[in-house]
Amino acid sequence: MVVATSPDGVIGKVGLIPWHLPRDLKRFRSITMGHPILMGRRTHESIGRPLPGRVNVVVSTRHGYQPEGCTVARSPEEALRIAADSGAEEAMVVGGERLYRHFLPTCDAVHLTVVEGQFDGDARFPIEQLLASAWTVEQREEWPADDRNPFPHRYELLRRPPGH
Numbered sequence: 001m002v003v004a005t006s007p008d009g010v011i012g013k014v015g016l017i018p019w020h021l022p023r024d025l026k027r028f029r030s031i032t033m034g035h036p037i038l039m040g041r042r043t044h045e046s047i048g049r050p051l052p053g054r055v056n057v058v059v060s061t062r063h064g065y066q067p068e069g070c071t072v073a074r075s076p077e078e079a080l081r082i083a084a085d086s087g088a089e090e091a092m093v094v095g096g097e098r099l100y101r102h103f104l105p106t107c108d109a110v111h112l113t114v115v116e117g118q119f120d121g122d123a124r125f126p127i128e129q130l131l132a133s134a135w136t137v138e139q140r141e142e143w144p145a146d147d148r149n150p151f152p153h154r155y156e157l158l159r160r161p162p163g164h
């Protein structure tokens with residue numbers, strides 16, 4: 001799972017991400033490149049195009065929905081099957097709220113960016129649920145704000161310990 005969230009769980013507002021952090025977008029690209037990416041229909045519509053170099057699997061129950069350059073799954077489980085059938089060893093869940101909530105209990109790892117700041121939003125990451133599980137912090141980076149990235153943020157790679 002790959003997510004950027006405010007400390008209190010805001011991830012989106014009116015279909016968009018409430019901040020612009022080119023540094024984090026670059027990291028998102030390098031983490032997901034070459035892997036199937038699984039996303040909800042609203043997240044795909046917010047991005048507005050298939051992301052290159054990755055099998056884009058969009059979950060939607062809409063009849064006849066077939067965005068160009070994407071594979072449509074009718075359920076999160078079907079999205080995982082499509083990823084597995086593509087021969088990938090790892091699939092990346094890239095949002096939004098509904099997909100995060102669905103996959104958080106079972107995902108193996110979370111690439112978590114916490115953006116320091118107060119943001120209004122209508123889409124949330126289940127941060128309480130994340131904190132309730134045991135995770136091993138494999139990597140941690142702190143990033144101050146700079147000219148191009150207006151909010152300080154930190155990146156953590158959380159991995160579920162065996163047996164949890």
Ligand SMILES: NC(=O)c1ccc[n+]([C@@H]2O[C@H](COP(=O)([O-])OP(=O)(O)OC[C@H]3O[C@@H](n4cnc5c(N)ncnc54)[C@H](OP(=O)(O)O)[C@@H]3O)[C@@H](O)[C@H]2O)c1
Pocket residue numbers: 002003004005010011012013014015016017039040041042043044046059060061062074075076094095096097098099100102123
């Ligand atoms: N900060 C971040 O890292 C980040 C990342 C991604 C997205 N976001 C933000 O998150 C927001 C979107 O999140 P969201 O929760 O509103 O939408 P979403 O999860 O992207 O998409 C929801 C849609 O996906 C389909 N879907 C999701 N779960 C399903 C299920 N279990 N079974 C069947 N269909 C399912 C449905 O499509 P149909 O209605 O077509 O059936 C549903 O309406 C946006 O603001 C976006 O910018 C933030």
